[in-house]
Amino acid sequence: MAWSAPMTAVASSVFTAAQFNTFLRDNLNETAPAKASTSGAYFTVSGTNEITERVPETESVLIAETTTSTSYTDLTTLGPTVTVETGPFALVLVHGSVENTGAGSSRMAYEVSGASSIAPADNRGIGTFGVAGAGVVASGVALHQDLTPGTNTFTAKYRVASGTGTFQSRRIVVFPL
Secondary structure (H helix, E strand, C coil): CCCCCCCCCCCCCCCCHHHHHHHHHHHHCCCHHHHCCCCCCEEEEEECCEEEEECCEEEEECCCEEECCCCCECCCCCCCEEEEEECCCEEEEEEEEEEECCCCCEEEEEEEEECCCECCCHHHCEEECCCCCCEEEEEEEEEECCCCCEEEEEEEEEEECCCCEEEEEEEEEEEEC
């Protein structure tokens, strides 16, 4: 239900129960305090005169795992993965320790599945480039403005240009908007 503009009172008119329910009770039920149900949640605009409670989610996979795949793939331990209810937007953060045995790059990005279907992309992730054995600890952030509202799952994926990529202390945080 959306908030509705209150009626204009007219002198000597009767304020009916239906008007009270529409313009007072129903509008108060559309406020953040009335809708708040989850500690740590926040509110976003989901339509004209309408707000929705959103809850950020995070997951970590801390063990080191490797891949030699040159296209985005899963590691032995899937993810990290989070599933959240989103509107058309989400702020996504990825973090991890990344290295490569050769002169190629190692990349960590994420895919979106569920209501949306978005493939992992280098411009939405982190990586290391060109120095054998040199690792980095990095974080990256992306604002998605192209999601289909509904339940969306964000799953970290991994690839290399060449060599063997090692990934550890992997994290993903999603702030649905």
